[in-house]
Amino acid sequence: MRTVTVVGASLSGLYAARELRAQGFDGRLVIVGDEPHRPYDRPPLSKDFLTGRCGEDRLALSDAEESAELDAEWLLGSRARGLDLRDRTVLLNNGRTVSSDGVVIATGASARRLPGPERAGVHTLRTLDDARALRAELTTGPRRVVVIGGGFVGSETASSCAGLGHDVTIVEAAPLPLVPQLGPEMATLCAALHRRGGVDLVTGTGVAALRGTLTVTGVELSDGRLLPADVVIVGIGATPNTGWLAGSTLALHDGVLCDDGCVTALPQVVAVGDVARVGGTRAEHWTSATEQPRIAVRNLLVGHTVETCRPLPYFWSDQYGARIQFAGRRLDTDTVRIAEGTVTDGAPGEDGFLALYEREGRTAAVLSVDRPRPFIRARRELARYADAMEAAAP
Known part of the structure; x- marks a missing residue:
């Protein structure tokens, strides 16, 4: 590949660009972003940034040194309006076109x-x-x-x-x-x-x-x-940004449909982050946006799916001075028990709690409120079991 275009100057788009360089791609790298800003961290927007505890300088996800190392062509303030799959040309709203050998779709989602x-x-x-x-x-x-x-x-x-x-x-x-x-x-x-x-x-x-x-x-x-x-x-959710792909023949259904390796029906086009429906699931979480690009880029550079990703779901949220953390795959039939901490009058105690979702004698998911250390241990155990089960699968 001589040219790869990352459509979306987002968290997942930046990670994809990093992976392209880390995995040996030394050709032309173009990053298209509809916002005028370089990639920034979104989770603080609803927390420290909104309350004034951090400024915009602390939101930046990369600095001048990394930008120089990436050696990318940044087309910011340019909205993608189409993708011609015959020659993998990205069409921009300013009339410009970018012809590519490979395309990474990382356009994220928009608030409803x-x-x-x-x-x-x-x-x-x-x-x-x-x-x-x-x-x-x-x-x-x-x-x-x-x-x-x-x-x-x-x-x-x-x-x-x-x-x-x-x-x-x-x-x-x-x-x-x-x-x-x-x-x-x-x-x-x-x-x-x-x-x-x-x-x-x-x-x-x-x-x-x-x-x-x-x-x-x-x-x-x-x-x-x-x-x-x-x-x-x-705050009623978000819609994946796939409108610009209408008419491209890519399969779209609440996101860009991909296999378990983030690869679309065209091997030279992959999708990552909030816009990607990978193996039937679209996950709007920071961990998905940072973990998918490594596998997507590897498959893109090879030209077919050689590695898949099914990471253990994980999310966190900071509310009212408490940190909520969750990992695993919960079912409605799971039983839940408080393993550590206290619950008083239907509310978390001052020391928080750790809850285990159990299924057929095993822990399937874990929830923590202000119990970070035991949560980390439980999450690691869940990940080890998930890896073992995947390895044992035919």
């Missing part, structure tokens, strides 16, 4: 928005520009904040807003936040963190409409209640 007209005071939190706008609004004095969606981004943002002294309410359509990830029993315990942080939690009802003409004034719920609001933060 509520339908209806745009109003001042309504925010999503996915990009640096989103975080800049929200942070500026939160520093103008006490505000009534309504967060729509109690997932990771919504919960972390609510925690940050509460820490800044705002009056915060979370609206979650499900019976509890994080039920799909944690199951009802553990989701109940983690939901108690919101109450401990002084945040109101409204569950089991959706949003009917936003009130206000030019500026948001409230959130009307499906059950008829009206929540006054000066700021509304919409």
Whole structure:
């Protein structure tokens, strides 16, 4: 290969570029990014950046020295609008084209928005520009904040807003936040963190409409209640950025469909990160974005799938001064028990807890709230067992 184009100046895109050089590719490397920024770390946007504890300089994922080592051609502020698979040409919105021998799709995902007209005071939190706008609004004095969606981004943002002294309410359509990830029993315990942080939690009802003409004034719920609001933060998930691939003949279904090695139906095109559906699963987690590129790049350079990836799922979230960590694959039929720590009145104790999800006499997943060391041990044991099972598979 003489030219490889990475479409997406994202975390996974940067890791793919690093892997290309590390695995011996010394040709032309082009990195296309629709934002004007070099790759930056997104997890702090809802936490330390939003609260002002860190500046933009600490978000950067690479420095000038690494940029020189990568020797890449950066096309920032350029949105991909198409991919011609006949000659693997990436079409850009400014009319430019980039012909490549190999393509890495790392375009990530975009925050879902509520339908209806745009109003001042309504925010999503996915990009640096989103975080800049929200942070500026939160520093103008006490505000009534309504967060729509109690997932990771919504919960972390609510925690940050509460820490800044705002009056915060979370609206979650499900019976509890994080039920799909944690199951009802553990989701109940983690939901108690919101109450401990002084945040109101409204569950089991959706949003009917936003009130206000030019500026948001409230959130009307499906059950008829009206929540006054000066700021509304919409955290209802993300949609993979695949629109630019329409008409490319690549298989798309909630992401770019890939085999277990991140390879699409065309061996010269691979996908990584939030946009990739690898082996039937699309995982919007930091670990997937950093682990998939090594395998994807190896398969891309070889020209077919020689290595697959099925890492143990892992995610973490920082809320109200507590760190939630989860690893493994949970089923609804698993039994859950508290292995360490305490639970008091349906809430984590001050020393946190470690919970094990058990199935057929073995631990299938582990959840920790402020128990980092035992969690690391349990996660390592899970990974060793998963590796052994994969090695033993026919």
